[in-house]
Amino acid sequence: MRRAGDIGRRLRARARVLWRALRAVSGDDAYERYRAHHALHHPREPLLSRRAFCAEATQRKWSGVSRCC
Amino acid sequence: MINRISGVLLAVVAAFAVGGIALHRHEPINALWIVTAAVCIYLLGYRYYALWIATRVLRVDPSRATPAERLNNGRDFVPTHRAIVFGHHFAAIAGPGPLVGPTLAAQFGYLPGTLWILVGAVLGGCVQDMTILLLSTRRDGRSLGQMARDELGPLGGFAALIGTLLILIVLCAVLALVVVNAMKHSPWATSTVAATIPVAILIGLYLRLWRPGRVLEGSVIGIGLVLLAVLAGGWLDQQPVVRNWFDYAPLPIAGAVAVYVWVAAILPVWLLLAPRDYLSTFLKLGVVALLAIAIVLTHPQLKMPAVTQFIDGSGPLFGGKLFPFVFITIACGAISGFHALVSSGTTPKLICNEADVRLVGYGSMALESFVAIMAIIAATLLDPGVYFAINSGAGVVGSTPAAAVHTISGWGFPVTVQQMHDLARAMGEQTLFARTGGAPSLAVGMASIFGSSFGRGLLALWYHFAIMFEVVFILTTLDAGTRVGRFILQDLLGHAWAPLGRTSWYPSVLFASTLLVGAWGYFLYVGVIDPNGGVNILWPLFGIANQMLAAIALSVASGIIIKSGRVRYALVTLGPLAWLAIVTSTAAWQKIVSPDPHIGFIAAAADLSAKLAAGTLSAERAAVAPQLIFNQRLDAALTMLFTAILWLVILDMARVCVRRLRGLPLRSSSEAPYRESRLPAAALAEH
Numbered sequence: 067m068r069r070a071g072d073i074g075r076r077l078r079a080r081a082r083v084l085w086r087a088l089r090a091v092s093g094d095d096a097y098e099r100y101r102a103h104h105a106l107h108h109p110r111e112p113l114l115s116r117r118a119f120c121a122e123a124t125q126r127k128w129s130g131v132s133r134c135c
Numbered sequence: 136m137i138n139r140i141s142g143v144l145l146a147v148v149a150a151f152a153v154g155g156i157a158l159h160r161h162e163p164i165n166a167l168w169i170v171t172a173a174v175c176i177y178l179l180g181y182r183y184y185a186l187w188i189a190t191r192v193l194r195v196d197p198s199r200a201t202p203a204e205r206l207n208n209g210r211d212f213v214p215t216h217r218a219i220v221f222g223h224h225f226a227a228i229a230g231p232g233p234l235v236g237p238t239l240a241a242q243f244g245y246l247p248g249t250l251w252i253l254v255g256a257v258l259g260g261c262v263q264d265m266t267i268l269l270l271s272t273r274r275d276g277r278s279l280g281q282m283a284r285d286e287l288g289p290l291g292g293f294a295a296l297i298g299t300l301l302i303l304i305v306l307c308a309v310l311a312l313v314v315v316n317a318m319k320h321s322p323w324a325t326s327t328v329a330a331t332i333p334v335a336i337l338i339g340l341y342l343r344l345w346r347p348g349r350v351l352e353g354s355v356i357g358i359g360l361v362l363l364a365v366l367a368g369g370w371l372d373q374q375p376v377v378r379n380w381f382d383y384a385p386l387p388i389a390g391a392v393a394v395y396v397w398v399a400a401i402l403p404v405w406l407l408l409a410p411r412d413y414l415s416t417f418l419k420l421g422v423v424a425l426l427a428i429a430i431v432l433t434h435p436q437l438k439m440p441a442v443t444q445f446i447d448g449s450g451p452l453f454g455g456k457l458f459p460f461v462f463i464t465i466a467c468g469a470i471s472g473f474h475a476l477v478s479s480g481t482t483p484k485l486i487c488n489e490a491d492v493r494l495v496g497y498g499s500m501a502l503e504s505f506v507a508i509m510a511i512i513a514a515t516l517l518d519p520g521v522y523f524a525i526n527s528g529a530g531v532v533g534s535t536p537a538a539a540v541h542t543i544s545g546w547g548f549p550v551t552v553q554q555m556h557d558l559a560r561a562m563g564e565q566t567l568f569a570r571t572g573g574a575p576s577l578a579v580g581m582a583s584i585f586g587s588s589f590g591r592g593l594l595a596l597w598y599h600f601a602i603m604f605e606v607v608f609i610l611t612t613l614d615a616g617t618r619v620g621r622f623i624l625q626d627l628l629g630h631a632w633a634p635l636g637r638t639s640w641y642p643s644v645l646f647a648s649t650l651l652v653g654a655w656g657y658f659l660y661v662g663v664i665d666p667n668g669g670v671n672i673l674w675p676l677f678g679i680a681n682q683m684l685a686a687i688a689l690s691v692a693s694g695i696i697i698k699s700g701r702v703r704y705a706l707v708t709l710g711p712l713a714w715l716a717i718v719t720s721t722a723a724w725q726k727i728v729s730p731d732p733h734i735g736f737i738a739a740a741a742d743l744s745a746k747l748a749a750g751t752l753s754a755e756r757a758a759v760a761p762q763l764i765f766n767q768r769l770d771a772a773l774t775m776l777f778t779a780i781l782w783l784v785i786l787d788m789a790r791v792c793v794r795r796l797r798g799l800p801l802r803s804s805s806e807a808p809y810r811e812s813r814l815p816a817a818a819l820a821e822h
Contacts, residue, residue: 087218087219090216092413097347097348116347122210123348124405126211127409133612134471134473134474135310135616135677135681
């Protein structure tokens, strides 16, 4: 029984890592990362709202070469 | 020790697989041989060559702080784990190029394309991508054009800019043509693709207004809806009245694509471009993974011969001998200059340790090259007769099905009208004849692989899923390409009149977008009215342009390496550069001066003029002949321009090298000064 629980725990941990990677690759967690960076480095400056940050990030992404042939 | 044993094992398996491919010359070969050889060769290249280049040539320094660390702003400069950067970079470089090029090059047989994809990637493309990535990382993420200007001089910088603009125009034209050929007279494909537009807009609104930035949620909903659209398209295709609303000839579709991209390029990015990009990226990654699994599961036999008679230059898809044209046709899967723009764009701003450039630069390109290998497998597992019937223009094989199968069977690739009819039926289409451009034949190949692994009865569904995936993907490239082209154009126009250079001034946006869509729209239009299919002209032009851009990137890299005093090591980039210079110049020379109208632009124009004057053309052909003649001459001029730009940059690089060897003063290196990384030791220990 303990073994099965162990495997379950390990699988769940793996799934969590995968989920985090998926969120990072897709940019799903971009705002959370920005907020963490902001809290650490610029706590006195105003924080962008989620909507404002995402709008700015999309604009920035498509101002350069971000897709190829 | 284990490392060394696994290395030796890898080399043995690679040698065995390559030997197997070499010996299977007159009997069908299994696709698994090619997959095995490819994977082993990429791993060997990654493990030894890439490591050697990283440590010896580029002198990657894990202790050096990268711009992501030094300039970290939590937005575009963000130190990111290498696996994540790999994902970002691969998604950015993976386009429709490695799917289309190998499909066209399969007219030479499976062997030439496969060998070039493998060798070109391991020694050329991967090296270019990794080198430019490191050089840009060392220069705060500067673009290729800026690096050319800083390190070579204003001439090199200007050439890189003009080269990029021209390649974008040709790229957009040829990709739009591929889309048109996939959708002409296909209500299923057209309605599905049309449905993806409101889906993308819906997801755009979702990610902007309702759930800002919830990319995964939005993508899952979007992909669900798009798959539903494929099913709905099949139902719609059965409705006698409604299906006519989506049944169009090539020219109206071309017009619709041009107008659509123009609108998409002037709309805010969040509304259409960004959400559709999420859909197409997830679809591409999914399809690539699915295709790899399906190829291994079904391990199909390749029916195309190793080498066909068309290496003599008489090929129906495009004219020209094996050398140099296989190296022009397959650009993206082996070496693609365009990647240098991405490697010097967003990616270097995410790299958290210099050592990561091996995985991100070299590794991503190796994976991209593997996609090209799968495309060539999907093309060559078809009956060669079927492959040629789908991919040959009516002007080459005859405009009726009977004439086409007669010509193709006469080449020694038997095919019947009944066989093509049954195949079209199974794929849910009226006809598959003369659907040039590579996308439909790739879709047939993919449908047969998927069909035999995941359900045979669903062939038509798989076919239209594959078409939808390719088209959605290409439309994203068209949008993004038109936008990048617009920025470059605005930058250039700004020198003439400053307000035109303001990228956010709406009249300038409209003006530059119209100019750009007009430019590629023109080539698209000529491609559509060309009875030979148009792809036969545009794809080689695109290949020449893309290899020219690669040569510019390799020149910049070689110049920088030589300036740093490591002259001998510059061979790593000078080797592929020399090869590309030879290949591109030979191809350009033949495209301009060859007396064979099948190959040379000027000869083709003269041939058509003579026929027009003699009155031997049908009324239909005579009507479009003047435009085709003008276009052939324009293509010749464009090819000359590409070659001139190529040699200008190479000579500029040579000038810099000679000055270095003679000890004359040079522009100082634009490398950012060394600063020690302060990222946690744990992050460094990983490398």
